Structures are given as C-alpha cells and as structure tokens.
Amino acid sequence: MVGTRLLWSGSRSNLSLMDYELVIIGAGVVGLAVAARAARSCRSVLVLERHQDICRETSSRHSEVVHAGLYYPQSSLKAKTCVAGRELLYARCKRLNIEAPRIGKYIVALNLAQERQLHDLAERGANNGVDDLSMLSSSELRINLPGVAATAALWSPSTGVVDSHQYAASFQSEAEANGATFAFRTELIGAEPIEGGYQLLTRNSGAGDNPTPFPLRCHQVVNSGGLGQDRISQLIGINIDAAGYRNHPCKGDYFRIAPRHQHRSGPLIYPVGKAAGAGLGVHICYDTAGGMRLGPDASYISGPPFDYRVDASKRRAFFAAASPLLPWLKEEDLSPDQSGIRPKLSAPGGGFCDFVIKDEAERGLSGWITLAGIESPGLTSAAAIAEEVAALLEV
Numbered sequence: 001m002v003g004t005r006l007l008w009s010g011s012r013s014n015l016s017l018m019d020y021e022l023v024i025i026g027a028g029v030v031g032l033a034v035a036a037r038a039a040r041s042c043r044s045v046l047v048l049e050r051h052q053d054i055c056r057e058t059s060s061r062h063s064e065v066v067h068a069g070l071y072y073p074q075s076s077l078k079a080k081t082c083v084a085g086r087e088l089l090y091a092r093c094k095r096l097n098i099e100a101p102r103i104g105k106y107i108v109a110l111n112l113a114q115e116r117q118l119h120d121l122a123e124r125g126a127n128n129g130v131d132d133l134s135m136l137s138s139s140e141l142r143i144n145l146p147g148v149a150a151t152a153a154l155w156s157p158s159t160g161v162v163d164s165h166q167y168a169a170s171f172q173s174e175a176e177a178n179g180a181t182f183a184f185r186t187e188l189i190g191a192e193p194i195e196g197g198y199q200l201l202t203r204n205s206g207a208g209d210n211p212t213p214f215p216l217r218c219h220q221v222v223n224s225g226g227l228g229q230d231r232i233s234q235l236i237g238i239n240i241d242a243a244g245y246r247n248h249p250c251k252g253d254y255f256r257i258a259p260r261h262q263h264r265s266g267p268l269i270y271p272v273g274k275a276a277g278a279g280l281g282v283h284i285c286y287d288t289a290g291g292m293r294l295g296p297d298a299s300y301i302s303g304p305p306f307d308y309r310v311d312a313s314k315r316r317a318f319f320a321a322a323s324p325l326l327p328w329l330k331e332e333d334l335s336p337d338q339s340g341i342r343p344k345l346s347a348p349g350g351g352f353c354d355f356v357i358k359d360e361a362e363r364g365l366s367g368w369i370t371l372a373g374i375e376s377p378g379l380t381s382a383a384a385i386a387e388e389v390a391a392l393l394e395v
Contacts, residue, residue, distance in 0.1 A: 008082075020046045022197075022221070023046045024046070024226035025047075025225050026228070029164065032047075032382075035171065035172070036172075036191060037383075037387065037395075038180075041395045044138075044196070045180040045181070049186065050189075051185070054168055063254075063283075063295070065268065066089055066160040066380050067082050067157040067376070068082075068125065068159045069128050069377070072354075073127065074124065074127040076102075080384070089179055092170065096170050100167070101161060103159070103161060104155065104158075106144070106155060106269050107156065110149055111151060117272045129315075132158055133155065134154070148269075148324070183202075187205040188201070190235060199216070202216065213326055221236075221368045226259065228246065229374075230247045230372075244356075245345070247343045247345070249300070249303055249342070250341065251341050251342075251373075253295055253314055253336070254310070254340075255293030255318045257334060258335070261292060262291065264328070265286045270283040271325070280376075282297055300348045303341075311341050315331060319334060353371075356370055357371055359374035367393075369392055
C-alpha cells in the first residue's frame with residue numbers, strides 16, 4: 001500500500017506476508033476491547049481503522065456514563081453485557097488509575113404516570129442483577145434534590161462516569177503490548193471468503209482520489225465498524241435488510257452548562273426514559289473534570305456523510321427539558337457543545353433492538369463476526385462484548 005508505512009503501529013512481524021489470524025475492522029472502544037482480549041492468545045491481530053486515530057466517531061461523542069444496566073429487557077445482550085461490563089470497567093480503571101468515579105444517578109419522576117414507569121424500571125433493574133437500587137422517600141427527595149419538581153426518584157449508586165479516551169486507549173496499549181498491529185487511515189473496500197478464511201481489500205483513506213488497493217488474508221474477521229457496520233456487511237455479501245443489520249443513524253446534540261455552575265456538580269440526573277425509545281431523554285451529565293452538560297436529544301438523520309454541527313436553536317427546548325430537574329438553570333447558561341451519532345438498528349418508531357454479536361456461519365461465513373447496533377450502553381459493555389466475541393472466536 002503506497003504511502004502507508006508510517007500509518008502502522010505495533011508489531012510488524014507479519015506485514016511482509018499480510019497473513020493474519022484475526023482482523024478487526026474499527027478502532028472504537030469495542031473494537032479496541034476485542035483487540036486487547038484477542039491479542040492475549042492470537043498469534044497475529046490486525047486492527048483496521050479508516051480514521052487517523054482511535055475513537056473518532058461514536059466512541060468519542062457521548063455522555064461518558066457508566067450505566068448500571070436497568071434499562072434493558074431481562075436476558076438481552078444489552079442487559080447482560082452492561083452489568084458484566086460495568087464491573088469489568090471499574091476494575092480495569094482501578095487497576096490502571098483511570099478516572100471512573102461512581103457518582104451515582106437519580107432517575108426522576110415528575111408525575112404519577114412516571115412514578116409507575118419508575119417502579120417498572122426498578123423491577124427491571126433488579127431482574128437484570130442490579131441489586132443496589134433504592135426509591136427515595138419524600139423527605140430524602142427534599143434533602144437530595146432540593147427544589148426539583150419530583151414526585152419520586154430512583155437512586156442508582158453503581159452508575160458513574162469515566163474518562164472514556166483513557167479507557168479506550170488502555171485497550172490499544174494492551175493489544176500492542178501483546179503484538180497487535182494497528183493500521184490507521186486504512187479503509188476496507190472489498191471482502192471475499194477464501195479457503196481457510198478471508199481475503200480483504202483495503203486502501204489508504206488519506207491518499208487522495210486513486211489510492212492503490214492492497215489485499216491481505218486472514219483466518220477470522222470481526223466487523224466492529226459502528227456507523228460503517230452495514231456497509232462492511234454488504235461487502236462480504238450479507239443482505240443487511242434481511243439480516244436486520246441496516247443502520248438507522250440517530251443524532252444527539254449536547255449543550256454545555258456555563259462553568260460558573262461547576263460547583264453544583266454531583267450525581268447524574270435523568271428523566272424517566274424508555275429503552276425502546278430513540279434515547280433516554282435529555283439528562284444532566286458530568287465529565288471527570290466536573291464540567292456539566294445537557295443531552296443528548298435524539299433525531300434520526302440521513303447519511304453518511306454526517307453533519308456534526310449542533311443546532312443552536314434547540315437551546316430553548318433543552319432548557320425546557322432540564323429546568324424541572326435544575327431549578328437554578330437559566331436559558332442563557334446553555335451553549336452548543338457537541339453531537340454524537342448512534343448506529344441504531346431500530347428504525348424511527350421501531351421498538352427495542354438488541355446488540356448483535358454473531359458468527360455468520362449460517363450464511364457460509366464461518367469466522368466472520370458481526371457486531372451490529374452497538375450503541376448505548378456500548379461503552380459500559382465493551383469489555384464484556386469482547387469476552388462474548390472471544391468465546392465465538394475460541395481464543
């Protein structure tokens with residue numbers, strides 16, 4: 001591949017043959033977690049990433065929340081991997097000195113109908129193994145959420161926030177320490193099954209209009225392409241509509257709360273939300289530096305390409321959504337921050353869609369692993385998803 005030598009990092013022992021045991025497509029947090037887990041036992045792992053660095057799309061544009069696991073149907077992969085991944089995340093961050101404080105979360109009901117939803121949410125969480133939830137009494141509400149127009153609230157002490165870039169980067173470091181290779185600015189443009197594995201055709205995505213295609217061979221593939229998952233699935237011949245793999249990109253905007261309110265930071269505050277909806281509702285979230293944001297909202301969009309600009313005219317709607325939860329907030333406290341795009345499998349108006357973690361052997365593609373619909377709680381679930389993939393790869 002012309003002009004790509006400096007784009008590779010990690011072990012170069014197999015580059016001359018381009019023969020890998022495993023290729024992972026996508027260096028978001030889930031692809032990185034899979035790479036770290038697989039590199040412990042695979043003799044040669046290659047990660048392809050079309051951007052110039054890790055986590056350039058969904059994995060860097062989110063709330064950085066460590067979810068407890070209460071929103072998802074019992075026995076779903078989202079529930080299973082969220083609960084398991086949460087503990088793996090906290091343990092890893094403690095071991096590696098990555099900031100991941102368990103600041104907790106209040107889920108707030110503003111009327112009797114929402115109270116019923118709140119009790120259903122508590123029951124679902126308990127069924128998923130989230131065993132530390134508690135309902136706040138009216139006196140506890142007045143003490144813990146003064147001025148909030150709440151009729152009830154659910155307290156989730158296992159919810160937290162994490163320095164997501166450090167967390168993701170720790171997987172890259174582990175993978176490289178175990179011999180994995182990373183190829184940045186390298187895009188997959190073709191794939192076909194061959195005897196004993198797959199031949200992939202790649203190109204340098206930063207090399208202009210006519211980069212030289214570059215083939216490589218591997219035994220197994222993990223499609224962790226996120227927003228590009230459905231395009232990659234089509235390259236290997238999967239009918240994404242029949243399989244239910246078509247992405248329905250859903251954009252969420254964030255607004256930043258003025259830094260003068262940073263002293264008010266504390267537990268996260270969420271409205272009552274539905275896992276089957278496009279999002280959990282505009283909520284109050286904090287980063288590990290104490291900054292405060294509102295978001296995300298949720299709107300289905302077309303693309304790619306995607307427009308990541310935040311619509312400043314939404315400020316009034318964000319203020320209206322948050323003011324019942326933050327009685328001190330003023331509209332002028334809000335300024336556009338960032339946006340993120342989720343690769344949802346659920347179309348507009350659709351119901352709950354679970355993660356897909358699947359070996360495509362029934363389609364005659366043994367050893368081709370599809371990861372589809374990896375939206376929230378993907379950050380929390382990443383390490384547990386990696387364990388699921390490792391079981392499919394038998395590594």
